[in-house]
Amino acid sequence: MPRTKGSKNCVTASTDCDAQIAKLQKDKALLEEGGAKTVAQIERLKTNIKSLRESLKPQKAEIKQTEKAIAKLEAKKAAAEAKAAEAAKKVEAEAVLKKLLASGMTADEILTKLK
Numbered sequence: 001m002p003r004t005k006g007s008k009n010c011v012t013a014s015t016d017c018d019a020q021i022a023k024l025q026k027d028k029a030l031l032e033e034g035g036a037k038t039v040a041q042i043e044r045l046k047t048n049i050k051s052l053r054e055s056l057k058p059q060k061a062e063i064k065q066t067e068k069a070i071a072k073l074e075a076k077k078a079a080a081e082a083k084a085a086e087a088a089k090k091v092e093a094e095a096v097l098k099k100l101l102a103s104g105m106t107a108d109e110i111l112t113k114l115k
Helices: 017-102 107-114
Strands: none
């Protein structure tokens, strides 16, 4: 007769269901506690986001006002530069006119030269 493989003297593992249930209940309680903490943290972040959004609106309005003020000042600066350039041209034209008059040219000759 052939021999069977393995030992016949091994103790069968007893299943302790009560201990396993208790362990799983502890794990479940820990997971539920962690979930509650996560939900609370999410709620805090949501309120933080809301307050930041509310503070963002006045900041955007202030930025728009500042941009408008900058645009006005740039337009004013461009107008002043154009006025200064025109004045410089006028002074230069007067200097050329005086120079030509001093050289003995008539007003008609000067007009034809300017055109």
